[in-house]
Amino acid sequence: MALPAFTFDPHPSPVDADERARLLVDPGFGRVFTDHMVTIRYSSAAGWHDARIGPREPLTIDTATAVLHYAQEIFEGLKAYRLADGGTALFRPERNAARFRDSARRMAMAELPEALFLESIRRLVQTEREWIPTLDGGALYLRPFMIASEVFLGVKPSAEYIFAVIASSVGAYFKGGAPAVSLWISENYTRAAPGGTGAAKCGGNYASSLVAQAEAIRQGCDQVLFLDAAERRWIEELGGMNIFFVFDDGMLATPPLTGTILPGITRDSILRIARDLGFEVREEPYAIDQCRADAESGRLREAFACGTAAVVTPIGRMLSRQGDFTIGGGGPGQTTQRLRQTLVGIQTGVAEDRHGWLERLD
Ligand SMILES: *Cc1c(COP(=O)(O)O)cnc(C)c1O
Secondary structure (H helix, E strand, O other): OOOOOOEEOOOOOOOOHHHHHHHOOOOOOOOEEOOEEEEEEEEOOOEEEEEEEEEOOOOOOOOOEHHHHHOOEEEOOEEEEEOOOOOEEEEOHHHHHHHHHHHHHHOOOOOOOHHHHHHHHHHHHHHOHHHOOOOOOOEEEEEEEEEEOOEOOOOOOOOEEEEEEEEEEEOOOOOOOOOOEEEEEOOOOOOOOOOOOOOOOEHHHHHHHHHHHHHHHHOOOOEEEEEOOOOOOEEEEEOOOEEEEEEOOOEEEEOOOOOOOOOOHHHHHHHHHHHHOOOEEEEOOOEHHHHHHHHHHOOEEEEEEEEOOOEEEEEEEEEEOOEEEEOOOOOOOHHHHHHHHHHHHHHOOOOOOOOOOEEEOO
């Protein structure tokens, strides 16, 4: 089937250049939005249609719209970067397009063709390129998402969907470089069970993780670390980031993708960069008790979390009802910083892009 052509309806009163410059001084994360958005509609009768870039505006939906009741919703997150030479680039956007399809399949939603996903992203970035901050660590964060839009309270896959992409100017997730964060090891809650939706990027996973995150904050920690649902023993990931460990013999490890962990694109990139830099890297299960023992013996030198939003975040300390332990010196480790620098270097066009990950837009 031919892909629908996009229409463009420019915003009648976009934010002016002075106001935009003021907003981009310190945009924070997820607070500053651009003027336009993408929408594409789907119905089982008409397929994908009405592809449009128009003013960013509220979606008007019926109160019986399926997503409001049964949470048939998925999303993605990727960034457009300002390169050192002034150009604009995306980082491995085809991976987001493929993962969006995988998420749709798991949630019994219509699968958006990858070419249409990518065209949406490229067009929106080209329309909003003035919104990419020039500050260090800044980027245009793109949020594609899709909701079940059929007006029907029966429990079944929706016959209609709305796909949309909005864009947000963001600064560095952590100002002044990433400080080491602390993790609360959740014993009361799990994020994903075998056969569940852990590998799909769906809003429901986040909804169910918020109570655990709130518990982590109450315990004085920054983030929650989830263990596997079956044995409550194996380290899986954080609420929205994957996790890596660095050992004293130079080995790196991360939990394997067994269906309960979100297959992060940052995770995949770090695996390859680490191998390129000569590290031995293993995808293997790591038990929380072993982690504690290794931290105490000094065998575990560093740990870090990774994802598009915060890139690479050092982990300094872990805490549970059994007490707390410090990893390495408790601050950002050398290998963590080296991996972060290499990844950011590729994303901003200053390090060699040997895998062809960067897609230049202009
Ligand atoms: C999005 C996400 C990640 C990180 O994925 P990236 O592609 O690296 O941004 C990790 N864990 C969860 C639960 C996520 O939703």
